[in-house]
Amino acid sequence: MWFSTSITIISFLLAINFLSNVQSQTCSGNPTDHCDTEALMSTYKLHYFNGRGRAEVSRLIFAAAGQKFEDIRYESSQWPSHKSEMPLGQMPVLEFDGIKLPQSLSIARFLAKQFNLAGKDNLEQAKVDTVVDTMVDGMAKFGPIRREVDEVKRQADMQKFLVDELPKHMQNLEILANAYSNGGLFFVGNHLTWCDLFVYDMLENILHVDSSFLSRYSWLQRNRQEVEQQPNIAAYLKSRSQTSF
Amino acid sequence: MWFSTSITIISFLLAINFLSNVQSQTCSGNPTDHCDTEALMSTYKLHYFNGRGRAEVSRLIFAAAGQKFEDIRYESSQWPSHKSEMPLGQMPVLEFDGIKLPQSLSIARFLAKQFNLAGKDNLEQAKVDTVVDTMVDGMAKFGPIRREVDEVKRQADMQKFLVDELPKHMQNLEILANAYSNGGLFFVGNHLTWCDLFVYDMLENILHVDSSFLSRYSWLQRNRQEVEQQPNIAAYLKSRSQTSF
Structure with a gap:
């Protein structure tokens, strides 16, 4: 009886600890918590x-x-x-x-x-961040060229960007996808994260200039299709405002 | 007796659940977890x-x-x-x-x-990231100027950077500190995070060019002193390799 009572008390204390642990969780950016x-x-x-x-x-x-x-x-x-x-x-x-x-x-x-789109743990989040930073590197020269007011210079610089600059960054993105995607069609861990959405959005700007360049990067092209086919994204793309930039 | 036994069993199940919950935690980037x-x-x-x-x-x-x-x-x-x-x-x-x-x-x-230096929760981490990104903005033109090989052009561009460009970014950093520091000497939440270390390191490059510019930004100057006084940082700064960049 003494043993049973002790077990009951110990178990109760553990159970209370467990419940208070659950209740004290806050929204930490960890997708596995209950926020x-x-x-x-x-x-x-x-x-x-x-x-x-x-x-x-x-x-x-x-x-x-x-x-x-x-x-x-x-x-x-x-x-x-x-x-x-x-x-x-x-x-x-x-x-x-x-x-x-x-x-x-x-x-x-x-x-x-x-919203659980950043990667499942710190390592996945780091992989997602590397994809984002690599895309940022790829776009570093694109923005200034697009804003160039001298039409002739802008066209020449853009052509140089597409031929000499862009391929290296697209290859880098495919290298990261190969390393981090687990063989799937999303960049990291075989599931949608915000780096897929960021790359999707950035590449749209380049596709406006050269609608065919992505055909040379088969994984990136399939990743793009996969993003577009997500039901919530498909609905959004259909309904969003059409704007000039 | 039936009631006591049931309570024991339920409590045991909750306790086991609690313990397995602890054991299954992985290092998620959430500084409050047990990783x-x-x-x-x-x-x-x-x-x-x-x-x-x-x-x-x-x-x-x-x-x-x-x-x-x-x-x-x-x-x-x-x-x-x-x-x-x-x-x-x-x-x-x-x-x-x-x-x-x-x-x-x-x-x-x-x-x-x-290592729990990213911010205590997702909102703090976002504030830390905004400081980092604002410092990145401030350094965007500094690197290319430093690598300019034409000595006369480099000096003219650097002067222009220090007078026309840098103050805006330094003011932006102080605005963020004012909003996020809780009145303390670290950028976010009154405790050391990696944005303090990043700003410390970036400003060192500018101090090599103009050793006095920080005297115009009193909060940034005090933040720098506070970082340098952290025991682990002080020991590292004293012992690190002296290199040319």
């Missing part, structure tokens, strides 16, 4: 210009997660009167439960962790 | 040139965490015969339990999460 409900019930406002630009990867993350958000878009003429409302006088800015976060990639990574 | 021992017992090899460069922030993270790692440094003459060993033919590369990760910021973020 999904909290993340989904929070309020998200995304401030940006009326274009895809640097905000679109976050919109794609919201779409993939099936998460409602306030998509606040400013026309260029409205921007001067709102600039001072943004922490660094620039956009995108995410307003999350009243806190304002600037920097497009930080915003996207934060949202991806909220 | 510290695992992270500390893993093997880390950092491959880079014999310089601070893009690897130094990771070395500072290892130092702050008191974590041993293999600091593999290549002289320029050795690099061609090792280039093909790196996933993207570039460094730094972190070898973690046999897996090779490229991209300096992805490596640093991964290590910071391993």
Whole structure:
């Protein structure tokens, strides 16, 4: 009887410890914890210009997660009167439960962790980040060329970018996919993460300039198709605003 | 008796559930979980040139965490015969339990999460990331100027950078510190994170060019002193290799 009572008390204490452990979990960015409900019930406002630009990867993350958000878009003429409302006088800015976060990639990574699209653990998250950073490297010269106002120079620079610069970065992306995808059609761990959405969005800009370049990179092409076929993404792409950038 | 036995069985099941829950935890990048021992017992090899460069922030993270790692440094003459060993033919590369990760910021973020220097939860991690990205913005034009071979052009461009470009970014860093530091001397949440180490390392490059510029940014100056006074960092700074970059 003494033994049984002791076991009961010890077991009770362990059980109480277990339950309090569950209740004290908070939304940490670890996709295996139980914060999904909290993340989904929070309020998200995304401030940006009326274009895809640097905000679109976050919109794609919201779409993939099936998460409602306030998509606040400013026309260029409205921007001067709102600039001072943004922490660094620039956009995108995410307003999350009243806190304002600037920097497009930080915003996207934060949202991806909220909605389990950042990688299942720290190592997967690092692999996802390497894909994102490699895509960023690939786009470093693209933006300035696109903004070049001298039409002749812009066309010459763009041609040079497509022939001399881009292939190296596309090959790098395929090398990472080969190393991290587990043989699947998503970059990391055989499941959708935000690096698939980021690459999808960035490559769209290049496809507007050269609609066929991706045919030389069969894995990237199939990854793109796989992203487009995700039901939430397909629905979003069909319904999203058509904008000039 | 029936009631007591049932309670015992239920309590036992809950206790077993609790214990298996603890044992199945993996190192997720969430600093509140119990992966510290695992992270500390893993093997880390950092491959880079014999310089601070893009690897130094990771070395500072290892130092702050008191974590041993293999600091593999290549002289320029050795690099061609090792280039093909790196996933993207570039460094730094972190070898973690046999897996090779490229991209300096992805490596640093991964290590910071391993050693509880990335922010306590997803929102803090996002704030840390915004500081890092804002520092990256500030350094975007610095690297190319430093590598300019025309001495006269380099000096003129550097002067222009220091006067016209840098102040905006330094002010942006202080704005973020004001918003995220909770009134303390670290950028986020009143405790050391890897963004303090990253800013410390980046500003060192600018201080080599203009040793006094930081006197105009009192918070940044005090943050720098605070970082330098961390015992593990102080010991590392005293003992590290003196290299030309």
